[in-house]
Amino acid sequence: MNKYDHKKIEKKWQQKWAEAGSFKTADDSTKEKQYILDMFPYPSGAGLHVGHVEGYTATDIYSRYKRAKGYNVLHPMGWDAFGLPAENYAIKTGTPPQRTTDESIANFKKQISHLGLSYDWSREFGTHNPEYYKWTQWLFAKFFEKGLVYKKKALVNWDPVDQTVLANEQVLADGTAERSGAKVEKKELEQWFFKITDYADELVDGLEPLDWPESTKINQRNWIGRSEGLIFTSPVKNTALTIDTFSAHFEAYCADTFVVIAPDHPFLPTLLDGLPDKEKILAQAKNIADKRSLTERGEVQEVEGIFTGRYTVDPVGNGELPIWIASYALAEYGTGIVKCSAHDERDFAFAKKYTIPLKVVLVPEDPAEQVAVKSFERCYADMKNGILLEPPTFAGKKAGDVRSEIIAYVSEREIAKAKTTYRLRDWLISRQRYWGAPIPIVYDPEGKAHAVPEEHLPWLLPTDVEYLPKGTSPLGTSKELFERTEKIFGKGWKPEVDTMDTFACSSWYFLRFADPHNTKEFASKKAMHYWLPVDLYLGGAEHTVLHLLYARFFTKVLRDMGYISFSEPFLKLRHQGIVLAEDSRKMSKRWGNVINPDDMVERFGADSVRLYEMFMGPLEAMKPWNTNNIMGVRRFLEHIWALAQTIKEDGGVESATEALLYQTIEKVTKDIEALKLNTAVSALMIYSNHLRTLKVVPTLAYKPFLQLLAPFAPHIACELAEQLGFTVDTWPVFDPLKAASSMVTIAVQINGKARATIKIPVDMPEQEALQQARSNPAIADWLTKGKEGKAVYVPGRIINFVLNT
């Protein structure tokens, strides 16, 4: 009897798969396809993390399962290779990022190959390959032609550590940079933007039908922050000016008694024109704005303000309203100017502080509670349940019930216009860094921007640069780049020296996998039509906004340009949870608690590591690593190995085994479809435990089991199948007739408490079943303790007698 030697058989099968090209995908459009994709990794120097292994194993199981079911499966892998760690390493050591990146990729690939993952490596690429970023640049140029890329001077997020600007999406809630952890500063710079706001509505509406985690959809909706409200336009007294104010909670508009404007509002100087105190007020406004930008984003700030000296004439008939500068008004949201009232917490606090008069037009339903509101003791801002007092048309009605009627009412009377605003800003993509795709723009001697024409793409990243960041792009130090530009375009032409945000590169890679070697197009329409959209997309939840939003934006733009015919790139999305260390903390070099997948594969084998990571718990849950527990799945595999050595030639399969086998087929199939892989492994264990109790294990009971096991532990399954003379590349067919056993054990309850079990035929008629239950000694005993009332019989499940006492 031979022993289970994971090293030998895993090496053997990995070689076999590689040599046979077993997972190479054919564009066989006669077959139904499945496109199963992992979020491609950044190839960091630290190598593969057990968290990567979890996600990759899950999609691998899904892919192998779909192949066994007869689908044509596309399951590729590539590298999100541009990015700061390689560049920072270059600054420290002088090693070119190109070299570091390629070394890391080789290491990742080696680690992945040891796990027996069924990727089609013939489609591999990295976003740093010129053959790839040529098309990233080509797409940029197309966007530029369509006016979807533009350059503007803007107040942007500046990371003082990484010395580059960042997108809003890359700044955390506490005002620190997502990557470097540095406190982000505001700087006014001229930068390139993608016009993602053009698609704001569709990015919200398109979420609805997607099979995505609800929390991810909500995060995206919140980020886009669509809100419907009213714009009120009103003249400024003693001037020729008018101001627009935006209000999303306008139901109590009759209560407005003042107006606030953001301290950094560009309109402010104009508004103050002609006032004697203009300069003094502007200086104070600047003071307020500066103080605000210094405050931590997380901390609550004391409101501050100053009266401008101006009044608006309220279009609604609230008279003349004083205009104040207030620290809590944001220039970049809505119109940056707000009509204020007693029915907003911030307005209320502000008015109290500066003793601005207030007016109440909204009260709680409960008269007892109205007193405090009417006497301005507390702010009442419930725009849903509050009762309106004004205007007369809506007096006495619940504000929430008449919201749309108010919109109609004020629109008809031309008091205000309905308007939708968004929190989403355009996507800032310029980076003053080296290791990214160069922005394919050149400037003529007049300074006008032109896209680099297609024949000069890829617009290569120069190598003669100083990596050290000094607040301007390292590309500015490249002699080659400037010479190249003048040589091609003429004297006086200058290159753009910023590179693109790496998120631009990862916003379309899933399209490239459909046709990765195409030199004429970013991917052929035919290949994209067959393979896309992605059927299953798996990756970490940290990308709920950034990557997933950008990829959706690219997809919609390319659809509008006619390259693709679908609107959403990822039909089904799942997140894998974070794998914590054994001490339930995050894995970190600092804590010395990092689990290296290589060590685990070496000790226990790839099949055990794969099974264990699936068995840990639900895919999406955050869960701690426990090396002890791998022994459990390792033992399971050894049992399977031992069983195979004792298989006897086919006799029949007795009915209990057959029923359990078919129940297992059903359970494992459904669980894989739902990605409930922890319970699928458990079902396999239950079946294997059963086989171990048998004196004789017939091939008929063992072969389908190996087929079920194969996606999870492919090496051992292939090896045993080969030894026994069959293959595991098909999926067993579920037969409900064979899964059903004729007898069933059901619980008998008295008043909902289980008191006994009885074994009866599944289809036993109610009266007979009840009779049999009553004759059970324990139940009979209980039934003497009270008068039997109602009896509930759920066939195959339960009997419940209710006693009347």
Added chain:
RNA sequence: GCCGGGAUGAUGGAAUGGUAGACAUACAGGACUUAAAAUCCUGAGAGGAAUUAAACCCUCGUGAGAGUUCGAGUCUCUCUCCCGGCACCA
């Protein structure tokens, strides 16, 4: 503050409104062994009563409290705590 998600043995976790704790780990006892490891078998939510002992038996038990139901870990309401996201967004 707002929006999500969660709380089940010593641990990871399982459970279409129907016998809570599947499966696994750790633990304890036993077998094998000179011994240990490995392996195999058995036990086990907490408590109680009873017994030579075990089983059977009884009470309680899924963060806390109420409710709906013949029956609630699961549904509804209130609360506590934990995790994630957003946060002067008018």
